[in-house]
Amino acid sequence: MMTDKPVVFVTGAARNIGLAVAKKFAKEGYNVCLTSRSEKSADLAAREIMSEYPGVTAKGYAMLTNDVNQIRETFRKVREDFGRVDALVSNAADPGYNQSILSTTPEQFDYVMSSNAKGYFFCCQEAAKLMIENGTHGSIVLVGSVHSKRALPNRIVYASSKGAIDVMNRNMCYELGKYGIRSNLLVVGAVYNDRWSCYTPEDYEKKRANWPLGMESYPEDIANAVYFLSSDSAKTISGSELTVDSGVMSVLLSYNKNWDAEKDEREKLLKK
Numbered sequence: 001m002m003t004d005k006p007v008v009f010v011t012g013a014a015r016n017i018g019l020a021v022a023k024k025f026a027k028e029g030y031n032v033c034l035t036s037r038s039e040k041s042a043d044l045a046a047r048e049i050m051s052e053y054p055g056v057t058a059k060g061y062a063m064l065t066n067d068v069n070q071i072r073e074t075f076r077k078v079r080e081d082f083g084r085v086d087a088l089v090s091n092a093a094d095p096g097y098n099q100s101i102l103s104t105t106p107e108q109f110d111y112v113m114s115s116n117a118k119g120y121f122f123c124c125q126e127a128a129k130l131m132i133e134n135g136t137h138g139s140i141v142l143v144g145s146v147h148s149k150r151a152l153p154n155r156i157v158y159a160s161s162k163g164a165i166d167v168m169n170r171n172m173c174y175e176l177g178k179y180g181i182r183s184n185l186l187v188v189g190a191v192y193n194d195r196w197s198c199y200t201p202e203d204y205e206k207k208r209a210n211w212p213l214g215m216e217s218y219p220e221d222i223a224n225a226v227y228f229l230s231s232d233s234a235k236t237i238s239g240s241e242l243t244v245d246s247g248v249m250s251v252l253l254s255y256n257k258n259w260d261a262e263k264d265e266r267e268k269l270l271k272k
């Protein structure tokens with residue numbers, strides 16, 4: 001069944017950035033397909049969206065992005081339920097915490113790479129096939145990370161998986177452009193999510209002191225940027241990278257350095 005409204009497919013959308021993205025598209029009049037690893041979380045999120053945006057149809061699907069068969073099966077169901085996908089937002093990713101070059105096992109490497117790089121790739125493949133079939137001239141937005149652009153300790157596998165996504169974006173721009181399908185990368189950093197509840201107010205202050213804007217971004221900030229890239233306002237933007245990170249990527253590690261103390265020290269040394 002082909003619905004009249006445009007349809008967005010958002011992965012990892014039961015909470016945080018993915019949920020905010022799904023709600024933004026619902027607000028703009030899209031029907032919503034969303035995924036989570038948990039069927040219950042996916043259903044709850046879909047129901048929350050439909051109660052906030054009456055008139056919108058939202059449906060949740062349980063899907064592991066590290067399982068290509070599940071990705072294909074989910075798109076088969078979406079084809080049956082909605083008949084079309086106009087916008088894909090590939091967002092679900094494993095954060096690959098505490099994995100260093102020296103200690104990462106092949107199993108850990110494969111899990112993060114297949115959840116992220118391979119998962120993004122095959123979601124894009126399925127969405128693109130459906131967009132081409134329907135001639136919907138769709139949009140793909142890949143949610144990337146500042147980690148693919150700047151190194152931090154013990155995130156090497158996650159960072160590499162996001163690097164693969166950066167490259168995928170350029171190649172999809174080229175390969176899919178002739179079908180009217182655009183692909184763009186949103187480079188994301190310093191965005192509040194529910195894991196941050198572990199931080200004390202003092203931790204927050206320390207984090208914010210490292211960010212040029214002195215404040216974190218919120219899932220809604222990311223959702224606005226994703227929607228812009230997917231909308232007609234961006235109809236000639238493809239293969240591009242837009243960064244939403246409170247300015248963090250522009251900064252050297254020593255941003256928080258006490259330059260005044262260094263200046264005083266230098267003056268003392270010069271007087272010697």
Ligand SMILES: NC(=O)c1ccc[n+]([C@@H]2O[C@H](COP(=O)([O-])OP(=O)(O)OC[C@H]3O[C@@H](n4cnc5c(N)ncnc54)[C@H](OP(=O)(O)O)[C@@H]3O)[C@@H](O)[C@H]2O)c1
Pocket residue numbers: 011012013014015016017018035036037038041063064065066091092093094115143144145146147188189190191192193
């Ligand atoms: N927050 C930041 O500062 C930040 C910075 C850089 C990049 N990002 C990127 O932004 C995106 C969203 O992150 P977030 O901050 O909103 O955190 P998040 O809640 O961890 O979002 C990722 C979602 O991906 C899903 N997921 C993880 N592994 C999966 C797997 N193997 N199969 C299927 N789904 C899986 C999880 O959904 P379920 O638990 O419901 O299954 C999870 O909610 C990610 O791509 C992340 O890399 C965020």
